[in-house]
Amino acid sequence: MSVLVTGGAGYIGSHMVLALNDAGEDVVVLDNLSTGFSWAVAEPAKLVVGDIGDQALVRDLIEREKVDAIIHFAGSIVVPDSVADPLGYYLNNTCKSRALIDCAVNAGVKHFIFSSTAAVYGMPEENPVSEEASLNPISPYGSSKLMTEMMLRDTALAFDLNYVALRYFNVAGADGQGRSGQSTPRATHLIKVAVQAALGQRPKLEVFGTDYPTPDGTCIRDYIHVSDLVAAHLAALRYLREGGRSEVINCGYGNGYSVFQVIEAVKRVSGVDFPVDQGPRRPGDPAALVAGVERIGKVLGWTPERDDLDQIVADALRWERHLEDMAAQS
Numbered sequence: 001m002s003v004l005v006t007g008g009a010g011y012i013g014s015h016m017v018l019a020l021n022d023a024g025e026d027v028v029v030l031d032n033l034s035t036g037f038s039w040a041v042a043e044p045a046k047l048v049v050g051d052i053g054d055q056a057l058v059r060d061l062i063e064r065e066k067v068d069a070i071i072h073f074a075g076s077i078v079v080p081d082s083v084a085d086p087l088g089y090y091l092n093n094t095c096k097s098r099a100l101i102d103c104a105v106n107a108g109v110k111h112f113i114f115s116s117t118a119a120v121y122g123m124p125e126e127n128p129v130s131e132e133a134s135l136n137p138i139s140p141y142g143s144s145k146l147m148t149e150m151m152l153r154d155t156a157l158a159f160d161l162n163y164v165a166l167r168y169f170n171v172a173g174a175d176g177q178g179r180s181g182q183s184t185p186r187a188t189h190l191i192k193v194a195v196q197a198a199l200g201q202r203p204k205l206e207v208f209g210t211d212y213p214t215p216d217g218t219c220i221r222d223y224i225h226v227s228d229l230v231a232a233h234l235a236a237l238r239y240l241r242e243g244g245r246s247e248v249i250n251c252g253y254g255n256g257y258s259v260f261q262v263i264e265a266v267k268r269v270s271g272v273d274f275p276v277d278q279g280p281r282r283p284g285d286p287a288a289l290v291a292g293v294e295r296i297g298k299v300l301g302w303t304p305e306r307d308d309l310d311q312i313v314a315d316a317l318r319w320e321r322h323l324e325d326m327a328a329q330s
């Protein structure tokens with residue numbers, strides 16, 4: 001039996017592959033390398049370069065590799081890009097997820113884990129946000145993910161498939177052993193951008209809005225270490241294989257940090273006092289987004305091991321230095 005990891009050459013998927021390898025699972029990755037890197041797929045996992053929408057390829061892969069579970073990370077992830085190109089996002093995230101789920105059902109794959117997002121909540125009225133909160137995505141990205149959640153819900157009712165949809169809050173950090181990290185060149189995520197500013201790769205960091213109704217006026221987010229997130233997937237895989245029923249589960253720590261607090265942490269950990277500008281709000285940013293975490297503990301028995309902002313930043317910084325070294329050598 002093996003686990004099919006779609007998008008396993010990307011940021012989070014490559015950490016998943018490391019954890020599955022470490023757990024002794026047989027792993028096959030399907031990735032079209034649109035934003036991922038073949039070098040990010042650690043052996044002995046196998047990489048197949050191809051598209052999740054290619055049903056002949058996926059069917060063959062599932063059969064050949066005796067896939068019993070799919071962990072589905074592949075997708076397009078940049079919120080503003082989804083506003084500019086909604087149909088591209090619905091194609092890659094929704095239509096191609098449909099094609100993948102169809103292959104899973106027809107080939108008898110029983111377990112499915114899906115990368116969803118806190119973006120399905122839109123602008124939540126209350127924090128922490130529970131899984132029962134109303135779902136009002138405000139971007140095509142969020143809608144494309146919510147539609148996949150709905151397809152999974154309905155498919156699991158009709159067929160012998162159980163699934164866990166994990167709604168990630170803000171994923172950050174890098175593998176503690178320095179084996180992987182976020183390598184996307186155009187990254188927009190706060191911790192990555194701040195670390196790049198600390199290393200002098202960017203002249204400054206801009207804070208998007210300082211007039212939010214929060215204690216210091218900047219947005220609050222729940223930053224989860226990528227390795228803890230991956231551990232939640234391993235727990236979900238165990239849960240599904242033991243016959244657990246389908247669930248939708250938030251992934252976060254239930255703690256919020258403001259943009260200013262994150263910047264302070266990056267300055268403290270790096271020892272660099274990089275320039276920071278205060279700019280206008282970025283459209284579509286909720287003031288605060290913190291995960292309700294009761295369900296993840298109760299259903300998956302998951303507890304955080306890296307709930308420490310300085311640790312997240314230190315791991316992100318080490319990975320960024322590694323990328324600099326790789327670039328210097330090439």
Ligand SMILES: NC(=O)c1ccc[n+]([C@@H]2O[C@H](COP(=O)([O-])OP(=O)(O)OC[C@H]3O[C@@H](n4cnc5c(N)ncnc54)[C@H](O)[C@@H]3O)[C@@H](O)[C@H]2O)c1
Binds near residue numbers: 009052077096
């Ligand atoms: N990074 C975050 O903070 C965050 C937050 C919430 C949800 N997510 C979700 O987690 C998943 C992984 O995100 P990430 O940050 O690792 O992004 P990423 O861009 O690093 O990884 C996505 C991977 O999927 C591959 N891919 C994209 N479309 C494909 C297709 N049609 N066929 C095959 N491969 C394809 C890419 O090449 C890449 O390797 C995504 O589904 C994303 O929506 C991420």
Ligand SMILES: O=c1ccn([C@@H]2O[C@H](COP(=O)(O)OP(=O)(O)O[C@H]3O[C@H](CO)[C@H](O)[C@H](O)[C@H]3O)[C@@H](O)[C@H]2O)c(=O)[nH]1
Binds near residue numbers: 170285
């Ligand atoms: O240069 C920057 C970058 C970010 N921010 C601020 O930092 C906070 C975090 O921003 P990120 O871009 O790091 O993350 P988001 O909260 O916007 O995004 C998260 O939630 C999104 C959906 O809402 C997607 O799921 C995305 O992948 C996930 O990281 C926001 O208040 C943002 O305005 C800045 O001030 N300056």
